[in-house]
Amino acid sequence: MLPSSYDRQDCSLARALEIVGERWTLLVLRDAFYGVRRFNDFLAHLDIPRTVLSNRLRALVESGVMVKVPDPSHSARWLYELTGEGMALWPALYALRSWGERQSGRRPRVFTHDACGTPLEPTARCETCGVQPAPNRVFVAPLAEPKPGARTDPVALGLRRKHRLLDFLPLDSDAA
Numbered sequence: 001m002l003p004s005s006y007d008r009q010d011c012s013l014a015r016a017l018e019i020v021g022e023r024w025t026l027l028v029l030r031d032a033f034y035g036v037r038r039f040n041d042f043l044a045h046l047d048i049p050r051t052v053l054s055n056r057l058r059a060l061v062e063s064g065v066m067v068k069v070p071d072p073s074h075s076a077r078w079l080y081e082l083t084g085e086g087m088a089l090w091p092a093l094y095a096l097r098s099w100g101e102r103q104s105g106r107r108p109r110v111f112t113h114d115a116c117g118t119p120l121e122p123t124a125r126c127e128t129c130g131v132q133p134a135p136n137r138v139f140v141a142p143l144a145e146p147k148p149g150a151r152t153d154p155v156a157l158g159l160r161r162k163h164r165l166l167d168f169l170p171l172d173s174d175a176a
């Protein structure tokens with residue numbers, strides 16, 4: 001968490017930025033919505049210094065956005081999972097992503113409602129059903145073939161297929 005940088009800002013946005021405004025934090029959360037849970041998988045997918053990742057995850061756990069639970073398949077390792085408060089960031093994260101797509105003119109992935117297949121609106125709402133699906137009701141799928149030189153870490157490989165948000169990523173079969 002930023003050391004009281006925004007203390008004099010009587011604003012809820014400043015409060016949100018204290019928790020998610022640090023460099024890398026939103027990308028850690030993006031990967032968590034993709035289903036990444038293990039430290040080494042975040043590390044490999046983000047190319048982030050180990051200490052920075054460690055600090056960001058600790059801050060997210062301390063602020064109640066993520067929870068750290070023992071990894072059942074690796075003793076002495078941990079899984080990092082979104083809490084209810086973390087899940088509540090989904091529409092904001094998706095809206096920010098949509099804004100980024102307009103800025104960049106690129107749309108590498110599409111997010112669709114599992115019930116009807118409709119691509120989500122920029123607000124993360126499904127126009128067809130008139131609801132804002134929870135992240136575990138959303139599929140993400142690539143829209144284009146990977147570019148030459150695209151990432152080949154297990155998470156990136158897993159995201160080359162249609163994938164339900166929050167389902168564990170990468171699968172063991174992605175770890176070549």
Ligand SMILES: [Zn+2]
Nearest residue numbers: 113116126129
């Ligand atoms: Zn729908």
